[in-house]
Amino acid sequence: MLSFIGRSVVQKIITLFFVSVVSFLIIHIAPGEPSQVDPMNPKFTPEVVERFREEFHLDKPLHVQYIYFYQNLFTGKTVSWKDNQSVLQKIWERFLNSLPLFIVGTVLTWTLSFPVGIRSAIYRGRLYDRSATFLSYLLISIPGFFFAYVLIIFVVTHFHVPVIGMETFGTGNTSTVFVVMDRTWHLLLPSVLGATGGIAVLSRYVRSQMLEVGGQDYIRTARAKGLPQEQVHYKHALRNALLPFITMFGLILPGLIGGSVIIESIFSWPGMGRMAYEAILARDYPVILTVNFVSAVLVLAGTFISDILYIIADPRIRL
Amino acid sequence: MKDNRLISVQDLKVYFRSNATTARAVDGVTFEVDREETVCLVGESGCGKTVTALSILGLVPVPPGDIAGGRILFKGQGLLDLDDNNMQSIRGNHIAMVFQEPLTSLNPVFTIGDQISEAISIHKNIDTGTQRERCVQLLRDVGIAAPEQRLNDYPHQLSGGQRQRVMIAMALACDPELIIADEPTTALDVTVQDQILRLFKYIQKTRAMSILYITHDLGVVTHIADRVYVMYSGVIAEQGFTSQIFNHAKHPYTRGLLASLPSRSKRGKRLYSIPGSVPDPAHKPEGCPFHPRCPHAIPSCWSEYPQMCDYGEGHLARCPVLFEKTKKTIDDK
Numbered sequence: 199m200l201s202f203i204g205r206s207v208v209q210k211i212i213t214l215f216f217v218s219v220v221s222f223l224i225i226h227i228a229p230g231e232p233s234q235v236d237p238m239n240p241k242f243t244p245e246v247v248e249r250f251r252e253e254f255h256l257d258k259p260l261h262v263q264y265i266y267f268y269q270n271l272f273t274g275k276t277v278s279w280k281d282n283q284s285v286l287q288k289i290w291e292r293f294l295n296s297l298p299l300f301i302v303g304t305v306l307t308w309t310l311s312f313p314v315g316i317r318s319a320i321y322r323g324r325l326y327d328r329s330a331t332f333l334s335y336l337l338i339s340i341p342g343f344f345f346a347y348v349l350i351i352f353v354v355t356h357f358h359v360p361v362i363g364m365e366t367f368g369t370g371n372t373s374t375v376f377v378v379m380d381r382t383w384h385l386l387l388p389s390v391l392g393a394t395g396g397i398a399v400l401s402r403y404v405r406s407q408m409l410e411v412g413g414q415d416y417i418r419t420a421r422a423k424g425l426p427q428e429q430v431h432y433k434h435a436l437r438n439a440l441l442p443f444i445t446m447f448g449l450i451l452p453g454l455i456g457g458s459v460i461i462e463s464i465f466s467w468p469g470m471g472r473m474a475y476e477a478i479l480a481r482d483y484p485v486i487l488t489v490n491f492v493s494a495v496l497v498l499a500g501t502f503i504s505d506i507l508y509i510i511a512d513p514r515i516r517l
Numbered sequence: 518m519k520d521n522r523l524i525s526v527q528d529l530k531v532y533f534r535s536n537a538t539t540a541r542a543v544d545g546v547t548f549e550v551d552r553e554e555t556v557c558l559v560g561e562s563g564c565g566k567t568v569t570a571l572s573i574l575g576l577v578p579v580p581p582g583d584i585a586g587g588r589i590l591f592k593g594q595g596l597l598d599l600d601d602n603n604m605q606s607i608r609g610n611h612i613a614m615v616f617q618e619p620l621t622s623l624n625p626v627f628t629i630g631d632q633i634s635e636a637i638s639i640h641k642n643i644d645t646g647t648q649r650e651r652c653v654q655l656l657r658d659v660g661i662a663a664p665e666q667r668l669n670d671y672p673h674q675l676s677g678g679q680r681q682r683v684m685i686a687m688a689l690a691c692d693p694e695l696i697i698a699d700e701p702t703t704a705l706d707v708t709v710q711d712q713i714l715r716l717f718k719y720i721q722k723t724r725a726m727s728i729l730y731i732t733h734d735l736g737v738v739t740h741i742a743d744r745v746y747v748m749y750s751g752v753i754a755e756q757g758f759t760s761q762i763f764n765h766a767k768h769p770y771t772r773g774l775l776a777s778l779p780s781r782s783k784r785g786k787r788l789y790s791i792p793g794s795v796p797d798p799a800h801k802p803e804g805c806p807f808h809p810r811c812p813h814a815i816p817s818c819w820s821e822y823p824q825m826c827d828y829g830e831g832h833l834a835r836c837p838v839l840f841e842k843t844k845k846t847i848d849d850k
Binding site: 414415416418419420421422423424425426427434437438441511512513514 | 574601635
């Protein structure tokens with residue numbers, strides 16, 4: 199077990215190195231330099247551009263730039279080219295904003311998909327299954343941004359609560375109860391919206407996985423023993439049906455960054471996804487690359503966690 | 518004699534319905550198993566053996582399956598009329614089943630100890646310590662070495678033969694009156710097959726239980742069976758004591774099966790095989806289902822469904838043609 203963890207960590211560090219090289223190259227080789235974002239701006243005289251290039255080492259060869267960048271990243275000195283703020287500081291702030299959205303969305307998705315999917319599989323072909331199927335395909339087909347606007351209009355006109363942003367501006371002096379309620383309303387809509395698509399897709403997977411396992415010989419054995427239906431479904435079938443979801447569970451982590459760009463944009467939520475999106479538009483290389491690096495770390499951490507979970511959950515996997 | 522009857526299946530019909538067709542997998546099967554008796558149900562693949570076995574335990578998936586008719590009486594109690602709860606208290610407790618594929622019939626994520634003690638704990642209210650002792654005893658009875666350690670093993674850590682022994686131990690867990698063994702040796706290699714057969718015989722003797730043994734292998738039948746039912750295309754073609762079937766087969770299908778057995782006297786010769794294959798249960802031929810493959814078929818076989826002909830002493834065959842030939846009509850008796 200320990201040797202597996204050691205080996206796995208070493209492998210992942212090597213992968214991370216290649217990711218860092220490739221992402222660095224892609225960003226730098228892509229056309230358009232940071233100095234050319236706004237060529238019509240009268241402040242960007244050739245001298246200013248030259249000074250800018252020099253200051254951020256853009257005139258140096260790529261491998262030197264690479265070393266400069268990652269040296270700064272690991273010593274925590276990377277700053278955004280846009281506003282000269284520390285990148286790690288910026289990401290941390292945005293991360294804390296994204297976190298509640300991510301947690302509520304993920305918890306909703308994973309707690310609701312399983313009951314819905316399992317019930318669909320048990321009542322296959324009956325009314326419950328058919329309506330769940332219809333509803334999930336409806337939710338999968340409706341574009342998220344459209345659904346978001348429908349929901350915003352509905353909530354705002356019927357409940358008269360503001361839902362854009364993280365909080366209503368100027369609530370600082372009101373009672374704690376009001377602030378909490380205000381925050382909850384703001385949090386609810388984007389996270390529910392983020393979860394609906396996830397529930398629709400995940401519950402389909404759960405259903406098909408349960409049906410697949412339900413046809414296995416050992417399920418027949420469990421029934422032949424005289425086990426009640428609930429135990430056959432929730433013990434023998436579910437335990438096996440869960441295994442493939444460990445992989446998906448490990449891949450939730452990177453969703454912290456990329457999973458919510460659209461929703462954060464629609465709701466003006468100052469989260470990670472929106473920051474990354476804005477950084478790309480501004481060609482703010484340090485922010486883009488740092489976000490990239492952090493998400494690569496999250497992906498690798500996610501796969502590492504799912505590897506460990508597999509070892510715990512599936513006795514057939516031994517090291 | 519009547520009290521000795523453990524289970525009787527009467528005119529059982531199990532159909533599988535799909536949109537266009539109805540597959541009559543079991544089409545009026547009647548047989549009995551007495552106490553402490555080993556009965557073999559023999560037939561080719563696809564003749565309805567397994568469906569018959571599954572419907573005894575109520576394990577035929579409905580839909581698409583449909584119990585279209587008949588009765589199953591277990592100690593006088595109609596199993597087909599029982600609700601889920603009552604059926605669950607029969608399964609594993611009074612009637613247990615051993616399946617064909619030991620490799621896939623055990624749940625891969627639970628230890629064999631868990632799976633056996635589960636079978637005990639559903640039906641018997643005993644504490645975990647006693648359950649464990651009983652598991653060890655069961656594993657020892659089915660011939661697994663070092664059962665204390667094996668309890669914590671997962672199915673993939675055992676060989677095919679060991680897994681089938683575990684399946685048998687699981688079936689024995691609640692001392693059932695009847696064990697249904699559905700081709701339990703088909704997936705195993707020959708030496709292990711022999712061991713498992715001996716194990717069944719040993720169990721049957723020491724525990725005085727009945728075994729309904731389903732197989733396509735006539736060689737197995739001679740080793741284990743007291744009585745034999747030969748099944749063809751969803752019906753019983755011939756039934757009788759093992760010696761009657763093997764020495765005086767009265768149905769052309771049974772004769773064909775026996776002729777296709779390899780034996781010493783046929784060494785060096787090409788083995789006989791029955792021409793053709795089992796009819797598709799959705800498109801059975803008119804009249805006798807065996808007539809397209811039968812060397813004795815006469816025109817009436819094409820249109821008339823054959824009745825069981827009684828040769829006495831429990832020997833019956835569903836072939837009036839051969840019955841006439843032996844010149845023994847029911848009136849003569």
